[in-house]
Amino acid sequence: MMNVKVLGTGCANCRNTIALVQAVAREKGLTIELEKVEELRDIMAYGIMSTPGVVIDGAVVHAGGVPSRQKVEGWLANGSPS
């Protein structure tokens, strides 16, 4: 199962990102493991500087701002980060 982590300290953009990933997964009928990472030290361990960040199966695929729907669809379709 694909593991998706959303990194962010709980700001509006982070919540929007989580909602977007959930919505896309539901549309595609995929079951994914979605985690929120809100602790700063854990976020920083991924080496990103702007939140929200998205990590898929351990690899950072996005940082800064809510990702576009097409991007999210791409991640979930590939099954692995491009």
Added chain:
Amino acid sequence: MHVIALSRKWPDTHPRAFLALAAVSWVALYWALIPASEALVAALPVDRASHLGGALQFFLYDTPKVLLLLTGIVFVMGMVNSAFTPERTRVLLAGRTEGIANVMAASLGVVTPFCSCSAVPLFIGFVQAGVPLGVTFSFLIAAPMVNEVALTLLFGLFGWRIALLYLGLGLSVAILAGWIVGRLRMEAHLEDWVRDMPRIVATADDLRLTLSDRVDAGFAAVRDIVGRVWPYILAGIAIGAVIHGYVPEAFMASIMGKDAWWSVPLAVVVGVPMYTNAAGVIPIVQALLAKGAALGTVLAFMMSVIALSLPEMVILRKVLKVRLIATFVGVVAAGILLVGYVFNAVL
């Protein structure tokens, strides 16, 4: 927003044609705006000389003008900003010595897209890559205070002189305050876990942006920024309109005028705990000015509202010890005070 949703296909394929057409329609709209809003106010069954008439006129003139300006400038800045990611800014600043680097950091703060919820990760990322502490602060002070939204509103409501003045003074406060924090050698007052994080070498991917990527970035910026700040602008202009219509002329002169020496520190003390963005505070500032408040006092108020806020301090407390936060607030507040006094003395 319908227009944007429909037109997203062909701007990608013909970005030049789209930009030319967008520029022409924007200018046409802007010219049509003043006659249109004038006609609208004239058509309303209100006496223009009455309190309500004055307030309505202010609201109907300024709202479309400011929103139109903001949409245009945010789009253009979105295209420009797409070349300045935080990662690339960090590469530019890493390993530099203070001085020129403070100037660079403050200037990059203006163009690097920055969301206040990213302040802390950004701070750690900079420090980790060897950007000096004072230089990091120059960036963090300039980024929220001097940005396209603040400058556009100032330009729209007061003209280019005050917008430029704000740009120059905001940058000076950021450069000087960062430099002073750097001189004070406060690295020991970072939280321990931040200091103990492994150093990293800053790298950034080479961005190859096509014109249509940039057009996309412009749309994204408009959706994000204008979509987020328009309620603040509306509320700000509405409050401004009420002050405009109902508060007597020269009422503010006694409280916020030049002659009251204590008005500048008071403006800063009142401004720090207030938390709003540039979009919400500037229309109010305009109304205060119109009622006789002194420019320096009002600018000091505005800068302290935007640059220093309690929620930000709470977030920064996770990475900075209390003494460093206190120093940061003290130095920035002193800079803002100075700006207020210099302005009131010169103008």
